[in-house]
Amino acid sequence: xxxxLALEFPPVTHLFEWPxxxxxxxxxxxxxxxxxxxxxxxxxxxxxxxAGRRRALVPVGAQxxxxxxxxxxxxNIIMQTIGPDGRRYLxxxxxxxxxxxxxxxxxxxxxxxxxxxxRMAIPLALALVVWVIYHYVGIRTQGFFGYFKGSxxxxxxxxxxYILVAPIExxxxxxxxxxxxxxxxxxxxxxxxxxxVSFAVxxxxxxxxxxxxxxxxxxxxxxxxxxxxxxxALQAFIFTILTAVYIGGSLHPQH
Amino acid sequence: xxxxxxxxxxxxxGTIAFSASAAGAVGETVGSCIxxxxxxxxxxxxxxxxxxxxxxxxxxxxAGDEHAEEIKTDFEADLEDCIxxxxxxxxxxxxxxxxxxxxxxxxALMRWKLFPVVKNLMEQxxxxxxxxxxDADRTRAEAMEVKASYEAELLxxxxxxxxxxxxxxxxAGVVRADLQARAEADIAEMxxxxxxxxxxxxxxxxxxxxxxxxxxxxxxxxxVLAHNLENPEVxxxxxxxYINSVGAGQLGQQG
Numbered sequence: 182x183x184x185x186l187a188l189e190f191p192p193v194t195h196l197f198e199w200p201x202x203x204x205x206x207x208x209x210x211x212x213x214x215x216x217x218x219x220x221x222x223x224x225x226x227x228x229x230x231x232a233g234r235r236r237a238l239v240p241v242g243a244q245x246x247x248x249x250x251x252x253x254x255x256x257n258i259i260m261q262t263i264g265p266d267g268r269r270y271l272x273x274x275x276x277x278x279x280x281x282x283x284x285x286x287x288x289x290x291x292x293x294x295x296x297x298x299x300r301m302a303i304p305l306a307l308a309l310v311v312w313v314i315y316h317y318v319g320i321r322t323q324g325f326f327g328y329f330k331g332s333x334x335x336x337x338x339x340x341x342x343y344i345l346v347a348p349i350e351x352x353x354x355x356x357x358x359x360x361x362x363x364x365x366x367x368x369x370x371x372x373x374x375x376x377x378v379s380f381a382v383x384x385x386x387x388x389x390x391x392x393x394x395x396x397x398x399x400x401x402x403x404x405x406x407x408x409x410x411x412x413x414a415l416q417a418f419i420f421t422i423l424t425a426v427y428i429g430g431s432l433h434p435q436h
Numbered sequence: 437x438x439x440x441x442x443x444x445x446x447x448x449x450g451t452i453a454f455s456a457s458a459a460g461a462v463g464e465t466v467g468s469c470i471x472x473x474x475x476x477x478x479x480x481x482x483x484x485x486x487x488x489x490x491x492x493x494x495x496x497x498x499a500g501d502e503h504a505e506e507i508k509t510d511f512e513a514d515l516e517d518c519i520x521x522x523x524x525x526x527x528x529x530x531x532x533x534x535x536x537x538x539x540x541x542x543x544a545l546m547r548w549k550l551f552p553v554v555k556n557l558m559e560q561x562x563x564x565x566x567x568x569x570x571d572a573d574r575t576r577a578e579a580m581e582v583k584a585s586y587e588a589e590l591l592x593x594x595x596x597x598x599x600x601x602x603x604x605x606x607x608a609g610v611v612r613a614d615l616q617a618r619a620e621a622d623i624a625e626m627x628x629x630x631x632x633x634x635x636x637x638x639x640x641x642x643x644x645x646x647x648x649x650x651x652x653x654x655x656x657x658x659x660v661l662a663h664n665l666e667n668p669e670v671x672x673x674x675x676x677x678y679i680n681s682v683g684a685g686q687l688g689q690q691g
């Protein structure tokens with residue numbers, strides 16, 4: 182059980198690296214990170230299943246959470262970045278938001294206490310999915326040459342500057358966008374997890390010296406835990422809204 | 437499932453598989469790395485394989501073999517590489533597989549069933565609320581029409597009432613003027629008649645009085661002056677003149 186549950190402080194190498202506990206020595210070996218992704222799948226699916234089952238006129242419980250999530254993604258992400266024709270991406274972006282949020286929030290869930298996105302797996306995989314989607318949308322909407330011409334040679338720039346701008350833009354749409362998307366999410370969750378572990382270790386270490394010395398880091402630990410809940414939602418929001426921004430840029434190059 | 441969904445699913449799986457294959461081998465522990473290095477140890481010019489090769493290397497090194505010392509230095513460097521922390525930014529293949537599979541399954545479930553049910557629920561509610569608002573608007577418009585109709589009727593009634601009152605007032609004025617005129621005429625006639633009656637009565641009274649007084653005076657004069665006045669006509673004339681003068685004096689005092 183020590184391979185999964187956060188019942189004791191792990192060795193430093195296991196802050197982010199977890200040994201396999203199922204299907205070991207196979208290509209589908211499951212460790213804690215993979216298990217959290219499966220839990221995020223079950224939680225999101227369970228939430229929407231429960232929301233669709235109640236069918237109450239005045240929503241309560243899971244229905245409120247699911248409907249608020251959908252409305253939030255639709256009003257605050259899609260309508261702000263893509264516009265009405267971005268509604269077709271609502272299922273994708275809603276799924277992305279909830280999946281990332283649930284993967285993150287396990288960083289503060291007792292006995293789990295590990296944000297799965299502090300591993301690079303899903304941040305990178307999702308960033309690559311986004312990369313494929315926004316290129317596909319851009320090429321489908323503007324054509325191959327139109328898309329790359331619009332991206333590399335933005336209008337309103339004096340032509341000598343294109344020598345500088347075009348390579349930067351090429352790097353941006355091919356590399357910087359997906360990498361920044363992945364690294365932003367990953368690094369934020371790594372930093373949050375390190376902070377939580379540091380203050381937890383500090384509190385435990387100072388507990389031997391008495392209640393008063395341990396109180397300060399413990400109080401900070403509580404504050405950081407609350408802050409991590411906020412960061413979990415914020416990073417899910419940022420990842421989703423940037424995805425919408427990239428898709429919107431491919432759909433409406435004039436903006 | 438539509439063809440487009442199959443394409444999307446294919447793109448997602450392909451992307452995740454690509455990122456998984458690019459991930460490389462990370463995540464092995466220090467112990468397993470050292471064990472693997474020892475197990476697979478093979479050195480140029482040293483007999484044996486694995487641990488026996490390491491033992492032979494040790495013997496040669498202790499015997500002062502310079503070549504063995506170089507090999508030992510290289511082998512130590514290889515072993516130290518095992519102690520280096522794994523690159524935290526490189527994702528682990530199994531985590532990408534589990535995370536990617538979880539996301540793809542979740543997205544498929546969401547697109548297939550979970551999301552449309554909740555979204556339809558929201559749209560039905562929106563439609564129901566919109567219908568209620570439309571109904572309320574329609575009812576209010578109808579009520580406003582009825583109210584306007586009633587107000588128009590009320591205004592007509594008020595106008596009619598005012599007209600009737602005006603007419604009645606005018607008629608009353610005419611009747612009053614007529615009655616007043618008639619009453620004034622009656623009064624004037626009655627006053628004239630009364631005046632005439634009074635005049636006639638006065639004249640009659642004066643005449644009666646004159647006759648009576650003259651008779652009395654005559655009688656008295658006869659009695660007093662029977663012997664002094666021989667001509668009765670002269671006597672009468674004298675008495676009448678006297679009475680007239682007396683009567684005029686009395687009337688002047690009464691008037």
